[in-house]
Amino acid sequence: MNCRLNPRGWDRRASQAPHRVVSFLVIAACAVGAAGSPAPAEGSAVATATVAASQDKRSRTVVRDPGSQAWVEVVPPEPGTPEGDLHTAREHLLVGSSVAAVKAVDRWIREYGTSHALYPDALLLKSQAWIAAHKFDEAHDLLTRFLNEFDGTSYVTEALRQEFVIAEAYLGGARRKFLGMRLMPGDDVGLRILDDMTANFPNDAHAELAIKTKADYFLRRGESALAELEYARLLNEYPQSRYHAYALRRAADCAQAVFVGPEYDEAPLIEAQSRFEEYARRYPQQAAEEGVPGIFVAIREARAEKLVKTAEYYERARHPKTAVFYYQLAVQDWPGTQADAKARRRLDVLGVAVTAPDAADEASGGR
Incomplete structure (x- = not known):
């Protein structure tokens, strides 16, 4: 059969x-x-x-x-009619004959012209055939012209769907043509397609998906700072997004990953703590299942350790008053942490009682 x-x-x-x-x-x-x-x-x-x-x-x-x-x-529909001939082109695509489908669409356009009501359908079928043939450059060029010509019509969503497929292909490793050979990475084109979606079609469902895809791309590449910016953008521009929980958790993870150690700025840790707190407040069950309470402990320890590292630096630099200030700050702000215990031991060695930092010392830097 x-x-x-x-x-x-x-x-x-x-x-x-x-x-x-x-x-x-x-x-x-x-x-x-x-x-x-x-x-x-x-x-x-x-x-x-x-x-x-x-x-x-x-x-x-x-x-x-x-x-x-x-x-x-x-x-x-019967062959020899606009509907029938376009149906024939679709059947070529169905059986895997992408080139035959493109040729059939080209014949259709020559036969019935660009003013026919099915002309947009023919163009979308042609771009779909190019995608099936992995000729993403040709498909993207066609869809770019299509979106300029048919912006505001019911065809936009399908065109964006195909553009999204192309963007994912480029970000997944598909290469662009150079001198007739596929030599050039297509990542830049893939990212540009996603940016164009969000800039030109912000109300289409593909727009928020484009931001998420871009953020995921940076995350896979280990570019946590850029990924965090995109996840934060998704949260800000689409607060009711179906990806809200996902983006909030990823933004928190990325902010935490940006912090490289106690010798560096703790701003990423503060941002991470804020996002994890929001995540735990809005999605308490998920947060508990994913071990977010343990992450809070790790963030507290890291922020406390930064104060102790700062105190140790000033102690080595022979600025004991400033060192004492930071040791006391660690004790005061982060009780119960490992850094708290370490700070108490150093204060004992320095012969200083554990008290609140002196306001004058804090203002002058303790020197």
């Missing part, structure tokens, strides 16, 4: 009615026939699909009529 399935699920005629597509029945019929199983009972849904698919070489679509709840066959 030679069964094929319409790649779009239904053709333009079928899309005029609110039917639910069940083209998978055609696939089921193909599987039954290929396995040599007995023919299904006449009148069954699978039988309907089997008979329909065997009548000619064109693919068939079966839908359920919401009124009668019966399976209804939607006959493909």
